[in-house]
Amino acid sequence: MGTKNDTQISQFLLLGISEDPRLQPILFALFLAMYLVTVLGNLLIILITISDSHLHTPMYFFLSNLSFVDICFTSTTVPKMLVNLQSHYKFIVYKDCITQMLSFMFLSGLDIFLLTIMAYDRYVAICHPLHYTVIMHPRLCVLMVLVSWIVNALHVSSQGFMVLQLSFCTELKIYHFFCELNQVLQLTCSNNFAVVLAMYLLPVLMAAGSLIAILYSYYKILSCIHAISSAQGKYKAFSTCASHLSVVSLFYCTGIGLYLSSVVTENSQSTARTSVLYSVVTPMLNPFIYCLRNKDIKSALKRMLGLKVNTTTSST
Numbered sequence: 001m002g003t004k005n006d007t008q009i010s011q012f013l014l015l016g017i018s019e020d021p022r023l024q025p026i027l028f029a030l031f032l033a034m035y036l037v038t039v040l041g042n043l044l045i046i047l048i049t050i051s052d053s054h055l056h057t058p059m060y061f062f063l064s065n066l067s068f069v070d071i072c073f074t075s076t077t078v079p080k081m082l083v084n085l086q087s088h089y090k091f092i093v094y095k096d097c098i099t100q101m102l103s104f105m106f107l108s109g110l111d112i113f114l115l116t117i118m119a120y121d122r123y124v125a126i127c128h129p130l131h132y133t134v135i136m137h138p139r140l141c142v143l144m145v146l147v148s149w150i151v152n153a154l155h156v157s158s159q160g161f162m163v164l165q166l167s168f169c170t171e172l173k174i175y176h177f178f179c180e181l182n183q184v185l186q187l188t189c190s191n192n193f194a195v196v197l198a199m200y201l202l203p204v205l206m207a208a209g210s211l212i213a214i215l216y217s218y219y220k221i222l223s224c225i226h227a228i229s230s231a232q233g234k235y236k237a238f239s240t241c242a243s244h245l246s247v248v249s250l251f252y253c254t255g256i257g258l259y260l261s262s263v264v265t266e267n268s269q270s271t272a273r274t275s276v277l278y279s280v281v282t283p284m285l286n287p288f289i290y291c292l293r294n295k296d297i298k299s300a301l302k303r304m305l306g307l308k309v310n311t312t313t314s315s316t
Contacts, residue, residue, distance in 0.1 A: 011091040012187075014084060016177045017272050021088075028085040034284050035078045041287030042067035045297070052300035058121050058136040060297075063290060065145055066114045070283035073107040076100055077178040077279055084177070097179040098163060104279075105181060106156040108255075109206060113148035115248050116210040119217040122241040127224040155202060162199050166190045176272040178279075182259075183271070207255065214248055246289050247282075254278040 017027060049055045049064040080100065084090045092100070124135050159181075169189045176183045181203065185196055221241060228234045254277040291297050 011093045012097045012172045012174050012179065012184075014081075014090045014092055014177060014179075015173060015175050015272075016081065016084060016090060017276070024085050024088070028082060031078055031085070031280065032082055034280055035074060035082070038074045038280070038284040038287075039071055041284065041291075042071045044301075045287050045290065048297060048300045048304060052303060055296060055300055058138075058141045059118070059125070061138075061141050062114055062118045062121060062145070066111065066118070067287065069107055069110045069114060070286055073104070073111060074280060074283045076103045076107060081177040092179065097174075097184070098160070101163075101179040101181055101184055102156045102160050104178065105159060105203060106152050109152040109155060109203070110148060111251065112207055112210045113152065114145070115244070115251060116213050116217075117144050117148065118244050119214040119241075119248070122244055123217040123220055125240060126221050126237050155206065159199055159202065162195045165192055165195050176275070180271075180275065204259075207252075211252060218245070243290050243294055247286055250282050250285060250289075251278075254282055 018024075045067040046064045049060040077100070080092065121136060125132050128135060163184075166185075166188045167190050168187050172187055174180075174183045174187070181199065185199060188196060190196065218241075221237075225234050225237045228237060254274075258271070258275045258278045291301070
């Protein structure tokens with residue numbers, strides 16, 4: 001199998017989830033519906049948190065940023081997949097493939113950082129409630145989000161520089177519906193082991209570091225909750241982070257499942273099917289988790305629709 005220099009590669013072949021032509025219309029309708037629900041659901045959260053002054057708090061500032069990132073996150077992969085399903089043209093040019101891969105890494109990294117920041121926000125709210133407004137002041141909130149953008153931009157820039165050092169084989173079939181990092185690296189014919197290893201390890205180390213920070217935050221949260229004497233107080237304290245904990249569990253469980261499936265099943269479309277949970281289903285479910293479990297957002301939605309609101313509601 002021969003190799004080409006990166007600059008000479010014309011296109012990659014995206015094999016998608018299934019090559020059965022009978023499934024293409026069904027998959028197109030399914031993913032179009034999921035994409036629309038994801039975009040509309042996350043846009044609704046952004047609209048509610050911006051328009052309602054009751055939600056102008058750090059928690060909902062981070063939530064609106066997470067919703068914006070989730071819209072962009074899904075938009076890097078699903079529209080191209082829909083075009084491929086509809087046109088049956090499954091090729092993607094080299095430049096667009098690398099751009100899609102780096103964009104996906106950047107936005108998934110932002111998701112991870114925002115979930116970590118939200119865990120810290122819940123830690124301060126539960127363990128230091130009297131100092132919450134002092135610690136989580138608006139400038140710090142904006143700074144933390146800005147730093148997460150800068151760090152991920154630097155990470156993706158380094159990944160982009162490293163991918164330019166690689167050459168690829170002539171048989172450029174990607175067993176996926178988008179240009180995912182592991183799938184792209186499996187096509188390289190370079191002998192530059194250090195570069196390939198670094199490209200594999202950097203995202204894993206970032207995700208692992210964020211997960212450790214989240215677990216530590218919840219360890220401190222549980223310690224504070226355990227010190228509360230009344231059962232009602234414990235329930236109220238834990239309920240303030242239930243939605244975030246649900247999203248973190250969904251995001252990391254599907255992400256770990258995707259990573260393990262890509263390691264166990266090399267060049268298999270089963271990896272693409274597993275990644276649907278991580279890249280499509282999770283961003284779609286986030287608005288439902290926050291809206292269905294959060295009384296503040298439900299109250300804000302009722303106010304926006306002109307409905308009567310029960311003033312005794314509180315956030316969950």
